[in-house]
Amino acid sequence: MSAPALEVQSLRKSFRAVRAVRDVSFQVAGGEILGLLGPNGAGKTTTLRLIMGIMPPDAGAIRLFGAPASLAARRRIGYLPEERGLHRAARLLDAVAYLGELKGLSAHSARGQAEHWLRRFELGEALQRKTNELSRGMAQKAQVAAALLNDPAILMLDEPTQNLDPVNVDLLLEVIREQRRAGKAIVISTHVMSQVESLCDRLYLVAQGRGVLEGPVAEIRRRYAPNVVRFATPDPVPPVTRLSAVHGADGAYEAELLPGATPPEVLRELVNAGVRIERFEAPLAALDDVFIRVVQEARDLG
């Protein structure tokens, strides 16, 4: 991993009495995907707007490519906001190319890039169609294409798979993985935890305007893993000292571990007892469960 392409430190933003962002700090390096998670109204969208310079923070710092954020550096961010759309009644190619021109591309280059990315998202047939004639999903893909036009070094995508069918979700996730392989720093804000599990390297969970959980996805899932193991065996299950309870039948079991016990210790004890193990797993925590638990704890703390 290289140095952070994006770094935010202690961001704060209030709208009168409403403290939308109280303390948000995270960083993303090139070739990394960060999942920015949080319940509705947690401050995710405001954080992204602050990074984009759409509104100024009350306090805190935003650094891009190792320097304080500037307009020129922000032009190197491909941004897909939560509130998004396309110019109505404009031709799709024109509307997307215009957004490329706004990011500093020449008219010719913007048009070429727009055509390339629209075709990549299977919108080649719709280039000359009016944007108000497009389906929601098509418009959504066009907006993602617009975010990619100027080969941005950072991608910030707010709910990128909203409105997409499973086929197009796969297409989009593949493009995002391509971008990661190309060394882009990527921030994805989403409520679809399965996508975070499969796509993100790290996550940053915001609740009540504060960062409440941060770390590699796999590590967090392990940290919050339920204290159980699942295994399959054709043999009867003998009493195991490290288990508090065993549930199941017909050779498939789920067992609860005693405090302090680890899955390898349980497996060793079962094997030593002569049990033939056909399958054994220590399930990781589902991010949905982690999300609910951490957010609830944050609410309880106020």
Place this chain on the structure above:
Amino acid sequence: MASLLAVARWELHRTIGRRGFVIATAAVPVVLLVGVIIVTVLGERIGAAAASAGAPDLATKRGVVDLAGVTTGTPPPANLPASASEIEARRAVEAGRLEGYFVIPPEYLVSGRIRYVTSDPGVFGTKLEAAQTAIAAHLVGRLLGARVDVLTAARVRSPVALVAEDLAGEPVVRGAGEVVAFFVPYLIAVLFLVSVFVSSGYLLEGVSEEKESRVIEIVLGAITPDHLLVGKLVGQAAAGLLQVGIWVLGGLALLPLLLRQLGDLGEVALSPAIVPLSVLVFLLGFLLLAGVYASAAAMSTSSREGQQLAAWLAVVVAVPFMFSTAIIYQPDGGLAVAFTFVPFMAPPAVLLRLAAGSQDWLTISVGLAILAASIPVMLWVSTRIFRIGLLVYGKRLSLRAVWAGLRGS
């Protein structure tokens, strides 16, 4: 700067592609062209009628039914044969031997009234003037008889040939020509002002559309609100200038043709300053209004709501038009000058004064200077409201929020 120009190009491209813009832009040259065609087609008939209006028409036969006896005693002229009765005269008209007939009633000497019945009054009644001239000449001769000399009789027939001039000795165009001389610059003033409103309206629509379609946040990810607003202003000003440019070129090409066809009515002396000054007033007026319109759009949830907000401003701007009669009759009067010094009223006031022939360059210059000076102030206010209003979706920006935005909190 490149992004700003991209916004300007986009706005220009979008606006000139609007059907309403194309129709409005083409309307002025087309109306003038249609006017030229109509006048050219009808010109011969109108011209013939007009030419005959000043002298007795001796070629056309019209009958005279004299119930007052004022024309009896001498043989009637060939163009005004006497008819014994109205029935006989009507038959002659129906048979095409006469174009019409006059009925001189018994009380003519008291009332002066004569009835004229005709099968062909001419286009817009143009032949009636010739008919009146013919019968008038005939009656003057009969009434005066041998009581006055030939010269006096001629003067009685045509007592005045008025030639007017102003204090500088310049001839003053009168009658219908005077109306046209005022109407043409007045029309130019109105058209330029219409263009200011149309261009500002398109700006409002554009901002509203970007808010409603939610594309604004993508746009703001690439350009600052201030640059966005300036880019929009430049693009819409270019579209407006293109529109008025086409109007001016169309007018310069077709108006002289139209006025020439109108004969006497064409003696219009257009001030050479009216066009460049109108362009200047257009630009200043647009910059003042457009920023406010953009702010109204940013404050609102929809284009319609934005237009309702902006309508209040339109009423203020239109105030000088409500007093246009006073301004036209006294273009350098107190009211006209007062309006000139109020920025939002200056564009129509100055244009009306120019149309009415004001030469008071001092107050006009001061008014335009005040207008120009107020533009940066209004743009500062507009950009602030624009900035805070753009990301407020689904509800109108409160006045409290506007005030907070202006104070920079």
